[in-house]
Amino acid sequence: MAEAEAEIHTEGRRKLVVGLGNPGMEGTRHSVGMAVLGAFAARLGGADCWRSDRHVSGEVILLEVQQTRVVLLRPRLLMNVNGVSVAKAAGKYGIKPEDILLVHDEMDKPLGKIALKHGGSARGHNGVRSCVDCLQADVMLRLRVGIGRPSGKTSVDRHVLSRFTSEEQKVLESVLVQSVDLLISQLSQSDSPQDSRPASSPAGGRQAAQRREGWS
Template identity: 30%
Template structure:
């Protein structure tokens, strides 16, 4: 027995398109790595004001079929007690009655057949070509044209509150001051979309004034930091996105 489910997700990499290699641009760097993994080319979509790449993958799982309900499931405890009492009465009636013999059949539990479920996953990768604080319009336009609901959107962005290379999924909630996420919430009209936050570390000083923070996030990654991204992020993020999408599909079916 086999079943096939098709699903389409939108994976957005936020960043400053004109500032490659900067910390604020890590979302775009990550979707570039996903496109490279699937060996899919980028093309410009002028109506979305974005660059787009589309990948396809299949995830197959194997499990036992759900057994049908037991035919005796409707029998209540009360009727079972009555049957037991009747048996005792019948076997004790008369002095010459022979000892009862067990007539309970041996039940052999039948294993249900294996079921193979295949998830055919289409992944549209998106890099907005607009400024960070208005990038949400590219996301909402793509989602509308592709017919992708908000819960099937994953937005990848930088997170200064986590160490370099640390990954964290978030299903919804506030933007935590990130202008790109603010723009996505406004354009989509909802905060119920997934975010994958990529740690970029913190400024090495205690001063968190807007000028210092802007200088840090707009600064370029150091060579050792790029190595960490390659080791901790690039090889894992595609698998994490697929895992979350597969898990969400199982929950929806359940």
């Protein structure tokens, strides 16, 4: 309990990075945000450091990127209620909506394309809509990871809940690297979101972030 209190009440700038998805369906297109967070944790040597936290209905890792303290969150609730977990984590760690970054799938972009979006409409994404509703804000930064639209007569539901093909997996590997580079670059910035710009892999990216077991 003392450790949890120390984590909650530490001083300094904090960010919350969330991989939206469905628990138990991490390999599907709809849960690609979770894949990005998994790759992010692995890059920083924390792949085995996820711990379940019933108070936030999810799994978390505490990190430090440059001077920024970062909470990684994988909700353990279904996509359409992911926002409940995000709001709980934001409350526990004292993180404002403008310091939350959501990583999620985006059908309007083809596989292989990623982009940052500063706030705005959920544009039909149920996970993002849940976050907007539960946080009562739409200012969260979003890393949109393209998964493309369904082909032929495939329904949207079937498409987003399907797994990537072997050929798509090759593209996804590159997407995960680019996404992690972009996250590290974004989290390393000390100024406002308006100062963000397209990121390339930062020099010493692996050294720029340090895993933390607890904050004190």
